[in-house]
Amino acid sequence: MNENMLLQAGSGGIVGSAVGFITPIVDAVMAVLGIAFWVSLVFLVYYAIEAYAHPTPFGRSARLAAIYDHVKAVVWSIVAIYLAVAFIAFAVNKASGSNVVSVSQLFYFVFVEPVVKGFSLLFGTT
Numbered sequence: 001m002n003e004n005m006l007l008q009a010g011s012g013g014i015v016g017s018a019v020g021f022i023t024p025i026v027d028a029v030m031a032v033l034g035i036a037f038w039v040s041l042v043f044l045v046y047y048a049i050e051a052y053a054h055p056t057p058f059g060r061s062a063r064l065a066a067i068y069d070h071v072k073a074v075v076w077s078i079v080a081i082y083l084a085v086a087f088i089a090f091a092v093n094k095a096s097g098s099n100v101v102s103v104s105q106l107f108y109f110v111f112v113e114p115v116v117k118g119f120s121l122l123f124g125t126t
Helices: 002-009 012-052 057-096 103-123
Strands: none
Touching: 012 057, 012 103, 057 103
């Protein structure tokens, strides 16, 4: 009896329940990625201040070299996160046969929305 009802209902119910199950997981992953992005930028500012405040010239030059390494890591992380999400969006667009996610929406969803959601969760406002 259940199988017949499922077949008569079509795949809309299955897709709806799958989306309802996966959406909170994706939101949590996106929030973690967005917060990690902004934390890495804060640490870059911290490293720059630390390099400027170092008492010796060779210490400052060593810190500047370390900052360069950190900047490279952050930039490559940003590119990797964006490309991973862009690949997922491209697959969704191809599977659905339409343009579900645009590039500007993708940038907003990956880098801006998680921070806004995080602030609203922490402080209760946006």
